[in-house]
Structure formats: C-alpha cells, structure tokens
Amino acid sequence: MGSKNCMNDVCREPASSEWRKGWTLKSGGFATLCYRCGSAYENSVFCETFHLEESGWRECRICGKRIHCGCIASRYVHEYMDFGGVGCITCLKHLEVHSEQSLQIPSNVSNDRVSINGIKDVHPVVVDNGIDGDKFSGRRLLQLAKVTGAIDSCSGLGQLTHDDPLRKTRQSSKRIPNPTQQNSPSTFFQTDNSKPREGIQNIYEPLALPSLNFSLTTPSSSSATNLPFPGGIAEGSEQCKGSLRQALNILLKPPKPSPTVGSEINKGTVSQARVARPPAEGRGRNQLLPRYWPRITDQELQQLSGDLKSNIVPLFEKVLSASDAGRIGRLVLPKACAEAFFPLINQSEGIPIMIQDMTGKEWTFQFRFWPNNNSRMYVLEGVTPCIQNMQVQAGDTVTFSHIEPGGQLVIGCRKAINNGDAQDSQTLASTSGDSPGGTSFSGTNGNLLSNGGKTSGDSLQQSISEKKKAKNIKNKRLLMHTDDATELRITWEEAQELLRPFPTAEPTVVVVEDHEFEEFEEPPIFGKRPIYTSGPSEEQDQLAQCDSCLKWRRLPVHALLSAKWTCSENIWDLKRCSCPAPEEIQPEDLEPFVPSCKDSKRRKVSENKMPKVGEPSGLDALATAAGLGDNISDIAECSVGATTRHPRHRLGCTCIVCIQPPSGKGKHDPTCKCNVCLTVRRRFETLMMRKKKRQSEREAEDSQAKDRASLKIEPAREDIAGDKKGMEADMEEASKGQLDLNCDPHREDEMLAQTAGMSLTTLMSAVAVPLDMFLEPTSAQKQENITFVSADTEGRQQQ
C-alpha cells in the first residue's frame, strides 16, 4: 500500500494515513484516494474542491445545484434528463420515490416506454448504472440493516429506461466481466482479494463474480437495463436485449394478486405494512416464489430511498428453518434464489463465497449443492458463526442483498417478533406474496418451526429434541414447540366440547319433513371448558372456573360458558356471583376431574399433532381441532363424566352423535339410507339448487362485468377465477356427497369465502368425521350451526 499514490490527479499524494475508496475503475476496482481526497469524495465535494476551475459545470434542472459533468468523480451523482440537461441524483431520487408512490401500471402499458404518473418526459436517462458508491457509508449500511436491506426493484420503475437499447446493450456488455469465469468457480473471489476486506469500507469491493457483476446497477436502472443473466447476456447483445425486454415485461407485470401489495401500492400512502416485493433482477428471478421476495415497508422503503441511493438491491430472503439455524451450520438456499443470485457452480463441492453482514463484517461460506432427485439442493455451509453473530434462530428471517456497484452479497436478518409472525407470514407469503409483518427490524415469515417467540437457542434445541421424540411429526410447517403452544393444543373432542354459538347469532329454524334444522349464520366460537359432575342432590351440574379469581363455581348443567367466564356471569347462584364470594367446591372435589387422563392424553396428542393457536373461533377453531381428529377414539375412552361429542352434549346424552363411534365408522357411510342421512341429503339438495341458481346469476353478472372492465388488471381477473374455482370446488364437493349445511344459499359470498378458506365441509373431509358429528337430537338447545332431530335418532337413543 505504501507505494501507491492518490489517484486524484491534482493530488497524487504518495502517502496517506488512511486510504479511501473513490470511483469505480473500469477494471472493476476502486480508485485509491488519500484521506483528504477520499473524504472530499465521500462528502460529495470532490469536484467543488478539485475541479472548480475546470469546465463542464452545469446546473441541475430541478434544484439548480451545480454539477460537474464529464468527470469521473461526479460520474454517478447526476443523470441526463430526457428533455435535456442534467439532474442531480438527489432530485432524481426524490422524483423516483414520488413516482413510485403513485405508481399505477396500466395493463396496456407499452413495454417500450414507461409513462409514470404523467412524468415520462422527466424520467431520467441513467448515464451509468452505478451511483455514488462512495457515499455509501457504514451508517447507511446499518440503516439497511434496520430495514432489512430492501429496496425493491419496483422502486426503479420510475427510472426505467428502455428507449435506448443500444445503451442497454452497452451497459450490459460493459458489465460482463469474462464469460469464461462462469465456469471457473475458483475465480469467484479472485478480484480484489489482495485488498483489505474488512469493514464497511470495502463494501463496494467488486467480487468479480461471474453472475453478480452483471447487476452492477442501481435498482432504478438495473431492473430493466442490467440483468445478471450470465449466460444470456454473455452470449451476445441480441440475446441480451431479449432478456432485457423480457425482464422489463416481468417488471411491468403486476405481481400476483396480493392484498398487501396491491392495496399499498394503490393507496399510494406510506404504510407500515411489510410488503413482499419482487426481488431484484437475476437469472430466472421471476420464478422466485413470493415467500422469498424481500419485504420492506413502504416507510422503510422511503427512508431508504432518501438516505440510500439505491446502492443495495434486495435479492431474496428466507425464514430460517430448524435445520438452517441448527448447529449443523448448513443453510439451505432456495434453489431458484441460489441459481438466480449466486454464482453458477458446476461442481458439487461448490465455491467459497464471501458475504457481508450488516455491520460490514465479512463471512466466508461454502456455496455448494447436493444432487437431489435429478435436481440440486443448494446450501451455504459454515453459516453457524454468522447465524450466531446475528443472533437469529429458527423462525427468523435472513435476507440476501447485494451492493451496487460491486455486487457484494450482503446478508441481513430480521427477528421474528412473535410466534404468529413467524408462523403466519410465510404461509401468507406463500399464498399471497406478502406478509402482515410487523417486526422490529423486520417482519418474518413463517413456514417453519416456530419457537413461540423465545429467543434463546434452547428453544431450538428443544424443538429438535422434541422432534426426535415424535418421529412421526411431519407437519413441520405448522409445528409449535413451546409450552405455550402445548397449552393451546386441543383435541378434536375438546374442541367440540367448547363450541358455542356466536354470541349474537340467532338460529334460523328450518323444518324439513318433521326434522328441525337450526342454521346459524355465524360460525361457532370457543367457550370455556366445563367439567360435568354430580351435585349434592345427585343432579348433574357443571363446574366452571372464574377467569378472574380462579374459584370454581357450580353451575347448572345447561349453563353455557363464554370463553372468559367470570363469577359475575354466575346468574344461577346469586350468592356466588362475585369473586369475593367463597368457593363452595373443595380441591378434593375437583381432583377426579381436573387431572384427568384427558390432559395427559392431550399432552400426548399435542406432541404429535398440530397446535391450536390463540383463541380461534368458529371454523378456524374447528380446523385446528380437526387436525387432531385421529385421536378421538383414544380420548373418548378416558373422558371424564360425560362424553363430549358435540357442543350441546350433556352427561348421559345418547344422541346419534354420541352413540356412534367418533369416527362414524359403521354408522353412517356415504350410502347410508337412514332417515337422518336422507333428510340431510334432501335438505342439502335444496340448498344446492338455490346455490346453483344464484351461481348462474352471478356468473352472468360476472361476464357482463368482465366485458365492461376489459381494462381491468390481471389480479382482478384472477379473483374472479378464484371465485369460480371456489364455486366449482364447492359444487364438486357437493357432488361427492359431502354436505355443507353451514352454508346459506342466500349468503353466497360468505359461503364462498368459507369455501376458499376453511369450510365445515373441508374440515369434515379432513378429519373424516361424518356430518352427524355436528348434529343434535333436540331443537330446544341452540348451540350448533346446524342441528336436527329425527325420529331415527330417537329410535337409536332408545336402543
């Protein structure tokens, strides 16, 4: 280092206390500047300091600020405007942000010319894809860490420049290092290896990556102009142009229907919602699953857009699985992401790859793959130190970005704020492409093992060991591994026991051939778990524990308890309708009931089956419970006191639901001809006829609406298609004889929504429990969605 001179021509200082980086060199490196010149460069006063007497000064067309043009030092701080003149990068950035906020991409937009918000004449021609790289400070890098390293590629739409294919080609070609390097993994870090690679100072250090170097452009311009398709671009300008155009098409396409994405963009407002954004360009990046799309809130995006000059391009992110975060130190990379954003590797052993974390610290991982079913499975090996350093664990999200120019990979992380976050987000992401997010320096996604929000590494180990114990656990994407989760788990039968009608729901009683049906428009909710026992007078009653004082109260057997029952609701015993009232039940009285085998069974079940989270209501609760259905028979064997086969079940109940095996086997098969089944089928047919009628009407309306809304964008059409699919699925289910009496043909919208989500039918289908599990022998009690009484039932009871 001692022999080099400052590359500032007017300085040429041979020695410096600290060498700083300047502009990028054609060779891919950076100009070496002495401390003084480097500081000037970093502070954007280089030209003012050293080129003041030179020619080439112009004024920004927007703010009037003086800009030195034609100089390497100011090469990235200005751009040429379409209408002539130059604009400073700051103004253009603002322009871009505003454009992005109100970005509406019409479906018929031309691929060759983007007009955004009527400012097409203003959108700048990017002189170069780089930006003022030296401005990128450690502070900004840390800011990036705060916002998950994400500037979405969409942000570049405001600067899309596709009217100059020659320039694109030139740029692309210019960025092609050496195509032969693609097959030379060992050269991956060849360039600049001699340079110090510590700290943020080096974040621009080019990697000479065969692939990453293709994307040395700001997201704003890169999105359309510089695609890191090593193969394609390297093969020639024509193909390059084709790829570029293809990529542009991709960008101009609205993302898949995503409530968050769509709504946020359409609102044009700053939102805290974490938005899954299409990743930056990359080989086949359009094939990336939305769950891997980098997420960033609009606010974070705006902040970054202002503070950063789009130096960092978010590539993808991944929620750490237990395996990823485990001690094994192998992080499985999504195949598409690995192939899109990481260098091509031909050998299984892969190549070492250097990735910076948000503090500028560099980590070297082995990027490799395993052959897997005629495919590849990409992994990053040796991630444990980095993972530990970032203090992330299973459920948290790691993000991968790269810095431009240079293409240096950056790894970041987001902590999962809570279980739900970790669990939901990816699920949502996988379905809708976004996440509700809400995390500290991130949101998170879910798909994997969640740890219930615990942050210690123990939870991970616990989860691993737990999994070893329960080898049959395969529903890994929904598992919870905390005590909290265990407490929340519930069996199917217990779920039945807790079902209550929606508080404000009024049943509609329908009589079909002497059979009474109670139909509720609202799904049931979970109430408090009762304990049935025999009171002093040998009458049946139930025990309930106050949620407030925890005292047990004796209530009539028919009492229905809300989810959070308190003494104040004890309207049956005015002496004990407040918490201060003494408890009439001794602990020993409860002993036979409370520590029942049900609990132990539940515990056993909970180790093997999916959890129930929170306080679900209605169908969601059933859905959760349904997952536990295969343990019903076991549980029934040791149920205390009364069986609890349906919400209104009481001790001694011998209704059709209770007298048959929980699975329904041997009682009501699909071809059963008993009165109950016949009645239900008739009723269902009636409902379905109405439903079909309304469906045909709706379809007619839809087709008319389609004609009118020919300009409507794709997502809307997909919604309609989704509705149709839902209907078809519903009809298909119906044709299979799976009856969903929880639908109201007069409220088809809701019905369809349920179909799309979780309907009673799908629940029943899932758990293979016959419909009559939901049926009730008397009409006096009003609990379930649908109940009916049949003579056949009576007969069975008497038997």
Added chain:
DNA sequence: ATACTGCATGTCAGC
C-alpha cells in the same frame, strides 16, 4: 462419543 458430511426420504406447495 461427538461432530461432520453427503445423501436419502417424506412432505407439501405450486403448477
């Protein structure tokens, strides 16, 4: 005994 490595396998999301 423990850690590491490479592959195999089962599950499930997406097509």
Added chain:
DNA sequence: CTGACATGCAGTATG
C-alpha cells in the same frame, strides 16, 4: 403430479 426443501440418517472423521 412434480419439484423443492426440511430433515433424517448412515458413514466417516476427529477428539
């Protein structure tokens, strides 16, 4: 139905 991927597991290396 296919492919991606989470994870299990056997074989090997190391302490």
